[in-house]
Amino acid sequence: MPTYKYPRPALTVDCVIFGFDRQSTLKVMLIQRKLTPFQGSWALPGGFVRIDESIEAAALRELQEETGLEKLFLEQLYTFGAVDRDPRERIVTVAYYALINLEEYVVKAASDASDAAWFAIDALPPLAFDHDQILLIALNRLKNKVQYEPIGFELLPRKFTLFQLQKLYETILGHELDKRNFRKKILKMGLLRELNEVQQDVPHRAAKLYEFDEVAYEQLREKGFNFEI
Amino acid sequence: MPTYKYPRPALTVDCVIFGFDRQSTLKVMLIQRKLTPFQGSWALPGGFVRIDESIEAAALRELQEETGLEKLFLEQLYTFGAVDRDPRERIVTVAYYALINLEEYVVKAASDASDAAWFAIDALPPLAFDHDQILLIALNRLKNKVQYEPIGFELLPRKFTLFQLQKLYETILGHELDKRNFRKKILKMGLLRELNEVQQDVPHRAAKLYEFDEVAYEQLREKGFNFEI
DNA sequence: TCAAAAGTGTTCCTGGTACACCCATGC
DNA sequence: GCATGGGTGTACCAGGAACACTTTTGA
Numbered sequence: 001m002p003t004y005k006y007p008r009p010a011l012t013v014d015c016v017i018f019g020f021d022r023q024s025t026l027k028v029m030l031i032q033r034k035l036t037p038f039q040g041s042w043a044l045p046g047g048f049v050r051i052d053e054s055i056e057a058a059a060l061r062e063l064q065e066e067t068g069l070e071k072l073f074l075e076q077l078y079t080f081g082a083v084d085r086d087p088r089e090r091i092v093t094v095a096y097y098a099l100i101n102l103e104e105y106v107v108k109a110a111s112d113a114s115d116a117a118w119f120a121i122d123a124l125p126p127l128a129f130d131h132d133q134i135l136l137i138a139l140n141r142l143k144n145k146v147q148y149e150p151i152g153f154e155l156l157p158r159k160f161t162l163f164q165l166q167k168l169y170e171t172i173l174g175h176e177l178d179k180r181n182f183r184k185k186i187l188k189m190g191l192l193r194e195l196n197e198v199q200q201d202v203p204h205r206a207a208k209l210y211e212f213d214e215v216a217y218e219q220l221r222e223k224g225f226n227f228e229i
Numbered sequence: 230m231p232t233y234k235y236p237r238p239a240l241t242v243d244c245v246i247f248g249f250d251r252q253s254t255l256k257v258m259l260i261q262r263k264l265t266p267f268q269g270s271w272a273l274p275g276g277f278v279r280i281d282e283s284i285e286a287a288a289l290r291e292l293q294e295e296t297g298l299e300k301l302f303l304e305q306l307y308t309f310g311a312v313d314r315d316p317r318e319r320i321v322t323v324a325y326y327a328l329i330n331l332e333e334y335v336v337k338a339a340s341d342a343s344d345a346a347w348f349a350i351d352a353l354p355p356l357a358f359d360h361d362q363i364l365l366i367a368l369n370r371l372k373n374k375v376q377y378e379p380i381g382f383e384l385l386p387r388k389f390t391l392f393q394l395q396k397l398y399e400t401i402l403g404h405e406l407d408k409r410n411f412r413k414k415i416l417k418m419g420l421l422r423e424l425n426e427v428q429q430d431v432p433h434r435a436a437k438l439y440e441f442d443e444v445a446y447e448q449l450r451e452k453g454f455n456f457e458i
Numbered sequence: 459t460c461a462a463a464a465g466t467g468t469t470c471c472t473g474g475t476a477c478a479c480c481c482a483t484g485c
Numbered sequence: 486g487c488a489t490g491g492g493t494g495t496a497c498c499a500g501g502a503a504c505a506c507t508t509t510t511g512a
Contacts, residue, residue, distance in 0.1 A: 178475075178476075178477085180476095181475065181476085185473095202484085203485070204483055204484070205482035205484090206483075
């Protein structure tokens with residue numbers, strides 16, 4: 001017994017998938033459209049929300065179809081509902097953004113050929129629909145959130161160096177950071193577990209590797225600790 | 230030519246409308262439901278998104294129907310899409326939150342009788358659907374946002390005293406603030422215009438009135454200023 | 459004269475910021 | 486030996502936090 005008999009907008013999800021590569025560039029995954037409208041253009045991966053799945057489940061499903069990754073950071077971004085955002089008909093889309101570790105992704109991606117590709121954030125092609133707007137908002141969210149929640153680690157391999165972490169912040173925030181101050185601050189928080197390992201195969205002195213300590217973070221957070229870069 | 234022939238969720242908007250009264254309590258407007266399900270329960274005001282209006286327009290329309298106010302602060306909160314959040318059928322709702330100045334509202338509200346009522350947020354009735362969850366998230370958003378954007382003023386009359394402003398922050402943040410430090414900080418920002426007026430009809434020494442200076446805020450913001458309490 | 463809020467400065471301490479050099483490694 | 490990052494400590498300064506008393510007004 002449908003309670004509302006008027007025409008309904010269609011409902012989709014779109015995902016802004018961020019990755020951070022070895023060259024310290026922030027990238028986004030895009031899909032080349034095979035159909036009209038915007039045939040041949042690049043667009044955010046996405047699709048319709050099925051009647052029997054939650055919107056978050058729909059986003060996860062899309063994400064898995066595209067990346068093959070099971071566990072990843074996923075957060076709802078914003079819902080876009082301008083009347084004419086899709087030229088075909090009324091479509092409302094709930095945008096999500098995801099953070100993935102490119103090193104793990106690359107392995108899986110090699111297996112199945114796909115129409116997906118990674119683009120550096122500062123060298124994007126024109127995007128279909130209002131996807132440039134969505135991407136901009138996602139980027140802003142990332143910039144803000146990375147400063148007060150420890151989500152940056154989601155973009156790095158499990159074991160990383162302090163230099164990699166610093167470059168990550170510099171890239172996302174768009175400005176340089178002082179090495180000594182950065183290390184002092186991040187180590188003082190007590191969220192990093194220093195490993196008895198160093199980098200391998202680097203053309204310079206090998207750096208110590210660290211892991212993000214989620215348990216320690218949870219414990220500190222319960223005591224009122226706030227992450228802040 | 231609909232591009233997607235499968236069943237679609239219905240799409241609604243729900244609004245969390247906050248007000249701040251003369252007794253320094255934070256309140257929310259709720260509507261008593263006339264129909265099943267949850268007949269007689271209190272719920273957030275909301276309604277279906279029409280096929281030819283944007284979601285924000287739908288939220289504004291609902292808001293105006295309920296409050297009669299034209300200009301108010303309105304921001305998208307989050308989209309709720311659990312499969313069973315409505316017992317009748319699949320309904321996805323885009324939640325917004327609004328901040329209104331209760332003094333202005335009360336005048337209008339007196340004119341048309343309504344099933345709406347204001348509840349202090351620490352004395353809420355049980356709510357229909359997942360509206361308690363929505364309200365909780367709205368409250369968190371308000372708590373956070375009020376600290377780094379000057380939106381608190383939306384809840385006050387145009388002319389207010391520093392004491393009122395301080396009480397507003399104390400109420401929303403849930404802890405007391407030091408009077409001298411608060412005044413020092415807020416005045417130093419240069420966002421308040423001191424008026425040549427004082428309170429009227431108060432049973433104690435009358436305080437100076439201030440106005441929020443939006444122009445000054447915009448100018449400062451362009452120079453990189455960040456509001457912060 | 460009492461109650462309620464208005465109004466006002468100083469001290470201390472923490473935490474941010476600026477800053478430069480030697481070390482280890484691979485090529 | 487050169488390039489690349491690894492790794493480390495100090496001094497200064499600004500801004501947050503703690504804190505108490507006198508004044509004004511109306512009831």
